[in-house]
Amino acid sequence: MDLSDRQRLTVSAAEIARGQMTIASLATATSHLAQAETLLGAVVQSGERMEAALREAVDPDAVGTGAEGADQAVHPRVAAARLGVENARAALAILATLRGTLRGGTAATPPVIGEGDLS
Structure with a gap:
């Protein structure tokens, strides 16, 4: 075995080590995404x-009558809770896109939340 063979083996070993570190990093990132999805799912349920x-507790007279249906006035606390739920759902969609990218998908076609193995 000459010097160039040893150099190639050294480079190959370094590439393998970098690949193993990358795989470990991806596994860690995927695990963290799964934890974040779980927490955000709980946030969505709690917010709902x-x-x-709040809808049941709010006195309709306290916010005014407004028009019936979609134009009816909404209490600020109810609106804030709804906004929180919408933000958590948006964050879940972003996490699904990230997870799809980590698993080899594309941003256009991420896997459905809850599908597949995250490990």
């Missing part, structure tokens, strides 16, 4: 429950 409870 809070919004429903």
